[in-house]
Amino acid sequence: MSLELVKETWPGKIFTITIGATAAEGGTRARTVTLGGHGALPFLPGDAPSPHPPLVAMEVMDVVPPDWPEHLRAPLADVLASPADWARKCVEDCGADLVCLRLQAPHPEWKDASPDEAAATVRAVLQAVPVPLIILGCGHADKDNEVWPRVTEAARGERCLVGMAVPENYKTLVVACLADGHNVLAEAPIDVNIQKQLNILITEMGLSADRIVLHPGNASLGYGLEYEYSIMERIRLAGLQGDRMLSQPMLAVVGEEAWKAKEARLPEGAMPAWGAEALRGPAWEAATAAAFLQAGADMVVLVHPETAATVRRTITELTKGSAA
Amino acid sequence: MHTPTVTFQPDARTVAVEAGQTLLDAVFAAGIPLNSVCGGRGICQRCRVCVQGGEIEIDAAGRLPGREILACLARVTGDVVVEVPEASRIEGEQILTGAERGPGAFIPISVEAAAGLPRVADLYVPSPLALPVPLELPPPTLHDCVSDLHRLTRELRRQRNIREVTVPMEVLRTLPQMVREAGWHVTALLGRADGGFNLIDLLPGAGAPRAYGVAVDVGTTTIVVHLVDLCRGTTLGATAALNRQIAYGDDVISRIIHAGEPGGLERLRTAALDTINLLIGGLARAHGVGRDEIVAAVCAGNTTMLHLLLGLPPAEIRREPYTPVVTAPLTCAAADVGLRIHRRGLAAAMPGVSSYVGGDITADVLAAGMDRTEELSMLIDAGTNGETVIGNRDFLACCACSAGPAFEGGGISWGMRAARGAIQRVEIAPDGTLTWATVGGARPRGLCGSGLVDLLAELLRAGIIDRAGRPRPGAPRVREGPDGLEVLVVPAPASAAGRDIVLTAADIENLLRAKAAVYAGASLLARRLGIEMQEIQRVYVAGGFGTYLDIRKAILLGLLPDLPPERVTFIGNGSVTGARMALLSYEVWRHAADVAQMMTYRELSTDAAFMEEYVSAMFLPHTDSARFPRACAELGTPQQ
Numbered sequence: 001m002s003l004e005l006v007k008e009t010w011p012g013k014i015f016t017i018t019i020g021a022t023a024a025e026g027g028t029r030a031r032t033v034t035l036g037g038h039g040a041l042p043f044l045p046g047d048a049p050s051p052h053p054p055l056v057a058m059e060v061m062d063v064v065p066p067d068w069p070e071h072l073r074a075p076l077a078d079v080l081a082s083p084a085d086w087a088r089k090c091v092e093d094c095g096a097d098l099v100c101l102r103l104q105a106p107h108p109e110w111k112d113a114s115p116d117e118a119a120a121t122v123r124a125v126l127q128a129v130p131v132p133l134i135i136l137g138c139g140h141a142d143k144d145n146e147v148w149p150r151v152t153e154a155a156r157g158e159r160c161l162v163g164m165a166v167p168e169n170y171k172t173l174v175v176a177c178l179a180d181g182h183n184v185l186a187e188a189p190i191d192v193n194i195q196k197q198l199n200i201l202i203t204e205m206g207l208s209a210d211r212i213v214l215h216p217g218n219a220s221l222g223y224g225l226e227y228e229y230s231i232m233e234r235i236r237l238a239g240l241q242g243d244r245m246l247s248q249p250m251l252a253v254v255g256e257e258a259w260k261a262k263e264a265r266l267p268e269g270a271m272p273a274w275g276a277e278a279l280r281g282p283a284w285e286a287a288t289a290a291a292f293l294q295a296g297a298d299m300v301v302l303v304h305p306e307t308a309a310t311v312r313r314t315i316t317e318l319t320k321g322s323a324a
Numbered sequence: 325m326h327t328p329t330v331t332f333q334p335d336a337r338t339v340a341v342e343a344g345q346t347l348l349d350a351v352f353a354a355g356i357p358l359n360s361v362c363g364g365r366g367i368c369q370r371c372r373v374c375v376q377g378g379e380i381e382i383d384a385a386g387r388l389p390g391r392e393i394l395a396c397l398a399r400v401t402g403d404v405v406v407e408v409p410e411a412s413r414i415e416g417e418q419i420l421t422g423a424e425r426g427p428g429a430f431i432p433i434s435v436e437a438a439a440g441l442p443r444v445a446d447l448y449v450p451s452p453l454a455l456p457v458p459l460e461l462p463p464p465t466l467h468d469c470v471s472d473l474h475r476l477t478r479e480l481r482r483q484r485n486i487r488e489v490t491v492p493m494e495v496l497r498t499l500p501q502m503v504r505e506a507g508w509h510v511t512a513l514l515g516r517a518d519g520g521f522n523l524i525d526l527l528p529g530a531g532a533p534r535a536y537g538v539a540v541d542v543g544t545t546t547i548v549v550h551l552v553d554l555c556r557g558t559t560l561g562a563t564a565a566l567n568r569q570i571a572y573g574d575d576v577i578s579r580i581i582h583a584g585e586p587g588g589l590e591r592l593r594t595a596a597l598d599t600i601n602l603l604i605g606g607l608a609r610a611h612g613v614g615r616d617e618i619v620a621a622v623c624a625g626n627t628t629m630l631h632l633l634l635g636l637p638p639a640e641i642r643r644e645p646y647t648p649v650v651t652a653p654l655t656c657a658a659a660d661v662g663l664r665i666h667r668r669g670l671a672a673a674m675p676g677v678s679s680y681v682g683g684d685i686t687a688d689v690l691a692a693g694m695d696r697t698e699e700l701s702m703l704i705d706a707g708t709n710g711e712t713v714i715g716n717r718d719f720l721a722c723c724a725c726s727a728g729p730a731f732e733g734g735g736i737s738w739g740m741r742a743a744r745g746a747i748q749r750v751e752i753a754p755d756g757t758l759t760w761a762t763v764g765g766a767r768p769r770g771l772c773g774s775g776l777v778d779l780l781a782e783l784l785r786a787g788i789i790d791r792a793g794r795p796r797p798g799a800p801r802v803r804e805g806p807d808g809l810e811v812l813v814v815p816a817p818a819s820a821a822g823r824d825i826v827l828t829a830a831d832i833e834n835l836l837r838a839k840a841a842v843y844a845g846a847s848l849l850a851r852r853l854g855i856e857m858q859e860i861q862r863v864y865v866a867g868g869f870g871t872y873l874d875i876r877k878a879i880l881l882g883l884l885p886d887l888p889p890e891r892v893t894f895i896g897n898g899s900v901t902g903a904r905m906a907l908l909s910y911e912v913w914r915h916a917a918d919v920a921q922m923m924t925y926r927e928l929s930t931d932a933a934f935m936e937e938y939v940s941a942m943f944l945p946h947t948d949s950a951r952f953p954r955a956c957a958e959l960g961t962p963q964q
Contacts, residue, residue, distance in 0.1 A: 167792065193940040193947045200947070201790055204961070 020132025030130030255303030378404030488520025542625030687902025742870030745769035773869030882945030
């Protein structure tokens with residue numbers, strides 16, 4: 001007796017979004033990435049083809065992270081002081097599909113760096129790597145609104161993904177991305193309705209719905225993962241059911257959250273029963289990433305080189321046999 | 325001891341007050357329509373008056389630059405003369421009769437015959453809860469020497485077929501002298517009681533009978549009183565004031581908490597009672613009706629308000645499993661409640677359903693006539709507590725949620741009740757020109773609920789605010805105010821107060837929350853009943869918006885479901901209308917208990933989907949555009 005798999009069909013389809021632009025397209029990237037395009041839930045190639053498997057992005061900061069535990073700092077120690085070197089290492093050594101540049105320095109409580117300095121950092125990273133860029137602000141609304149226009153201008157034509165647009169502060173970013181041809185990363189606080197409202201507000205400013213990537217919240221294993229998982233799942237289900245305002249690809253910022261967990265940070269000396277931190281830390285990050293991939297994340301942002309390798313293997317295994 | 329008096333100018337009206345009472349109390353007692361929206365806390369700064377001379381004690385916060393002081397922070401210590409300037413008055417309360425008929429989609433809150441609502445007299449036989457019965461008693465003779473009481477009850481039975489009359493001892497004591505002095509021509513004032521009547525009073529003379537009643541809507545934010553001629557079935561006048569309990573909290577929960585403090589329940593009871601008594605006094609004076617001629621009062625209000633008015637401990641209302649002391653219809657002597665009408669007059673409280681669906685909603689249902697028709701209808705009461713009822717004559721289901729006082733003008737910088745000078749209509753022309761219409765055509769003093777609905781809808785349509793309700797920086801009329809972005813509605817030179825009338829981002833947020841709560845409740849109740857909105861044949865909207873409500877604009881905001889506007893009827897203050905119907909018809913009063921009994925209460929606070937409905941309704945008109953196809957088409961928003 002042969003087992004017949006139930007095939008689920010959906011009326012909707014997730015938007016396909018390309019990040020990065022080659023010289024022919026007005027940018028300078030050697031390669032671009034494309035995400036989305038799914039007609040089914042993740043890793044079910046039997047239901048519908050998923051032409052674009054999930055991607056691995058790696059996070060780079062323009063400040064030396066002051067509070068990283070030693071086992072996270074060590075593998076990147078030689079590049080942390082230079083965003084360009086850091087980005088190069090992510091691409092050349094770790095095989096990152098994209099670089100996610102977090103512009104933390106402009107935050108008034110960090111370095112209060114000027115918009116020009118931020119723009120210079122962006123240009124330096126663009127020159128250092130051939131892959132597309134995700135650019136994140138510092139989260140301070142007023143400062144972000146000063147920085148974003150300069151940064152998007154510095155990267156004009158490169159078709160970056162710039163964020164986070166949040167319900168309280170999205171207008172400046174959207175205008176800047178419209179002017180300079182970038183995509184927008186839209187973040188809502190783990191709420192499907194607020195995510196949709198934000199998407200509507202952004203599209204009503206003239207940015208088309210297929211230029212938005214969603215960031216449905218921040219969580220990690222043991223720290224709210226279930227909430228974010230279920231919201232991502234609901235967003236994806238709504239999109240597949242045809243809700244165009246929830247049909248965007250999704251991104252999960254994994255590294256930053258996972259490495260806040262004490263389970264990832266504490267050395268074995270402090271918690272002997274937990275085992276070696278050099279294994280445990282990256283494992284915590286990878287487990288978080290794996291869950292979000294199952295929930296429908298199209299892109300995960302990681303920090304530890306070893307996690308990047310693990311997650312890459314996971315994606316390869318999960319997409320084996322699917323029509324790429 | 326000398327009782328201080330307060331004389332108001334230019335009205336030349338003098339009232340006696342107790343020493344220590346505030347000028348605001350005196351203003352209410354004198355029936356002068358002074359503006360005040362904070363419940364006498366010195367916050368709204370609207371009760372500005374000028375002392376012309378006399379003894380008064382004024383808090384430091386009550387002294388304003390110039391000659392003006394705040395009436396609520398001034399205590400009377402001796403005789404005083406006070407001028408109430410024109411700018412501080414709310415003239416011609418529109419909550420009154422609402423007889424004006426507006427153009428187009430505007431529907432008047434006509435008390436007597438709001439569009440689509442039948443007259444009480446057409447539905448029920450007039451049979452007021454209290455009535456005067458003139459009698460000519462045959463004087464006693466040796467052949468007819470029954471007792472005076474027997475004579476009275478016998479003649480009531482013989483002449484009017486009135487049986488089972490209970491006579492109070494107080495009346496009995498004065499009976500023999502009174503009937504003889506009146507030459508056996510008397511008028512019996514009778515109040516309805518279960519299975520019979522109570523003799524409220526016996527008056528000399530059998531001439532044209534006079535008897536009046538009051539219908540009272542005890543709202544969390546606003547109290548409305550109608551003075552009704554029980555003999556003719558007409559409303560002589562109506563008036564409204566802010567419920568003085570507001571000084572102890574804006575919503576029912578904070579009032580219940582306050583009631584639990586030492587002396588709290590009594591303070592709240594007195595505050596509501598004072599408000600009602602002052603309103604009754606003002607109306608009676610204005611219409612030449614004596615207090616003792618008012619022989620019945622029907623009060624409708626949410627369960628908490630009725631508990632507080634009756635001095636019943638409300639604590640369990642807010643504790644799981646939310647059990648009120650009473651929801652059944654109650655009647656007693658007015659003096660037992662403290663209502664200053666005839667002391668033995670009939671005081672009645674409309675029956676409610678549960679802790680959070682009270683007698684006001686029973687009254688709404690009666691006013692709308694939902695319980696009498698076959699068509700599936702929905703009632704939305706957008707009061708401080710937002711309630712929804714869905715059903716017809718076969719079933720009624722209801723729910724409640726906390727909406728806040730925004731649509732009554734509460735918690736809004738320039739919000740006010742629908743009184744003279746309240747902006748009730750707003751239009752924004754394609755060129756950005758904003759025009760307004762005020763109640764009574766006066767210079768604008770603020771915005772009432774219907775004006776707020778209009779304004780928000782027009783701002784949305786003109787793109788001045790976005791669909792999350794945020795003012796767009798750089799849009800016309802949008803500017804940075806002291807508390808963030810604000811929209812200029814009326815510039816200072818055109819306003820009554822000589823200050824800019826604005827709508828702030830925080831005001832919009834409050835309105836959005838209120839509309840989201842109301843819609844979420846309605847939508848979730850329909851969902852739990854397995855009813856699609858499109859199946860609803862008629863929607864009745866009640867609430868203190870004002871004289872009018874532009875249905876199309878209320879739909880555009882997502883306050884009301886997106887049904888064809890002709891299916892929606894605005895019934896205004898259904899609570900006071902229903903109370904008035906009961907006052908005029910014993911049949912309605914008895915039927916009210918059946919209606920309350922028939923309503924099934926659905927608790928939303930334990931329904932996990934409520935928060936979801938609420939958040940998705942926190943958008944204009946709604947996050948799910950598919951639910952608002954007409955509104956989105958009007959806004960030019962593509963369907964998602």
